[in-house]
Amino acid sequence: MQLPTPQAAVVQAASADEARSVDALADATDVPPETVTGAVFELEEAGLVDVTERIDETITLTDEGREYAADGLPEMRLYEAALAAGADDEAVEMGRVIGQSGLEGPQVNIALSNYARKGYGAIDGGEITADPDADPESDAEASALEELVDGESDGDAETATDALELDDDTLEHLERRGLLERSESTVREATLTETGVTELMAGIETAETVGQVTPDLLTSGDWRDAEFTEYNVEADAAPVDGGSVHILRQTAERVKDTLVGMGFQEMDGPHADADFWINDCLFMPQDHPARTHWDRFALEHPTHIDHLPEDLVERVERAHREGVGEDGEGYNSPWDEDFARAIALRGHTTSLSARYLSGHQIGDLEPPQRYFSVEKVYRNDTLDPTHLLEFFQIEGWVMAENLSVRDLMGTFEEFYAQFGITDIEFKPHYNPYTEPSFELFGTHPTTGEMVEIGNSGIFREEMLEPLGVDCDVMAWGLALERLLMLMYGFEDIRDIHGTLCDLELLRETEVTY
Numbered sequence: 001m002q003l004p005t006p007q008a009a010v011v012q013a014a015s016a017d018e019a020r021s022v023d024a025l026a027d028a029t030d031v032p033p034e035t036v037t038g039a040v041f042e043l044e045e046a047g048l049v050d051v052t053e054r055i056d057e058t059i060t061l062t063d064e065g066r067e068y069a070a071d072g073l074p075e076m077r078l079y080e081a082a083l084a085a086g087a088d089d090e091a092v093e094m095g096r097v098i099g100q101s102g103l104e105g106p107q108v109n110i111a112l113s114n115y116a117r118k119g120y121g122a123i124d125g126g127e128i129t130a131d132p133d134a135d136p137e138s139d140a141e142a143s144a145l146e147e148l149v150d151g152e153s154d155g156d157a158e159t160a161t162d163a164l165e166l167d168d169d170t171l172e173h174l175e176r177r178g179l180l181e182r183s184e185s186t187v188r189e190a191t192l193t194e195t196g197v198t199e200l201m202a203g204i205e206t207a208e209t210v211g212q213v214t215p216d217l218l219t220s221g222d223w224r225d226a227e228f229t230e231y232n233v234e235a236d237a238a239p240v241d242g243g244s245v246h247i248l249r250q251t252a253e254r255v256k257d258t259l260v261g262m263g264f265q266e267m268d269g270p271h272a273d274a275d276f277w278i279n280d281c282l283f284m285p286q287d288h289p290a291r292t293h294w295d296r297f298a299l300e301h302p303t304h305i306d307h308l309p310e311d312l313v314e315r316v317e318r319a320h321r322e323g324v325g326e327d328g329e330g331y332n333s334p335w336d337e338d339f340a341r342a343i344a345l346r347g348h349t350t351s352l353s354a355r356y357l358s359g360h361q362i363g364d365l366e367p368p369q370r371y372f373s374v375e376k377v378y379r380n381d382t383l384d385p386t387h388l389l390e391f392f393q394i395e396g397w398v399m400a401e402n403l404s405v406r407d408l409m410g411t412f413e414e415f416y417a418q419f420g421i422t423d424i425e426f427k428p429h430y431n432p433y434t435e436p437s438f439e440l441f442g443t444h445p446t447t448g449e450m451v452e453i454g455n456s457g458i459f460r461e462e463m464l465e466p467l468g469v470d471c472d473v474m475a476w477g478l479a480l481e482r483l484l485m486l487m488y489g490f491e492d493i494r495d496i497h498g499t500l501c502d503l504e505l506l507r508e509t510e511v512t513y
């Protein structure tokens, strides 16, 4: 019998007494597993082998899981420290027990959140008690980790679930804690049929089949006599992760489209700018805490901007010193042009709004006008699940006669509704440049917590008059990353940015319009 090369190799490697898996056959024949799968199906069709399928679950420990298997689960370490401190006798101050446990950073929270759940004791009002009857020896999660590590030291980084006697509940807890990963795969096994054995005895010859049409085949005309390999669309193949646009970038584009659809035009301007545009034009006093080196990233080269419009500098200075209007009051604090000329990375894109409103960027603007930008801003914040050193701000403003807070709120409701967010809440706030001012909040879809998503208000006279604007301007700065959190439900901004990002989330999140 004649068979294509891979099929011939598989028949020869298969056995009539023992089912052999695709992987085993691939090892034995040196043919890639996906080709073996194809060959196995074709042989099944020809009646030479029987194929069985089963789903295998495998478990892999994560680095964190391996660490706890070695050092003990954080809650057990907390329990031991609590016992040592006498917490089985009377409640002990928690800080002391944590200090003695040697737990650090996120492990402290992990320990606290599992301690009571597992009955090691109670935590109340900053004090901890330990249940003297709790038995760390019988901690199912700890024994499961140990068993998994033992499985690994037998030489395999993965452990087939059925090789272990672990209950599903425990595995689920460990999975939820990110200490192990479970994955399923289909295992196909082939056994030679009687026909297979007969054909094998009679002798198998290999028939050359052509897997790919080449220019040579076409020009020579050999394609006419060639036997082509059949496609097998059911064969397992290695997953291919194609490149794709980052969900943050995709959402930025979507926000821009949405705002353009609402009649806005896009602003553009420098990332590193004079403090004059970032702060002074916004009636931010020069001694405002946000203007110290604690909060801003100053530029070393060049340190100062060359050109500021003289007449505008004069008007802004006057507003800072004396205020605006008859009852106006300024800050009565020093105002220094050199300080205003210093360059920093912008902490908000309201610097662009100042440039555009002043007429300096694209000339004087007559109402009505609507402008926006979706651009990076930079702040010297402490990194945490909702803060990074840089993020995208959705800046926007509307210039018109007689604007009110209703216009502002209505605009947000219209904007966020296009992203499926319909429960925006407003909280009174303070900005030196807006009056009234409002912070915006949305509800996180999985934790249910309120998340701050933006800041807004109506620009005050002290800002607008020096810029030469004599009608109303309502404005806002919204965080693109926070919008993303509400849309996709991730809880840590670092899942989508930077070295800790969650590749799976980035690959699999579908952005829909």
Ligand SMILES: N[C@@H](Cc1ccccc1)C(=O)O
Binding pocket: 347, 348, 349, 350, 431, 434, 455, 456, 457, 475, 476, 477, 478
């Ligand atoms: N600049 C503000 C946002 C804002 C812009 C315009 C008006 C009001 C608020 C911020 O970064 O938080």
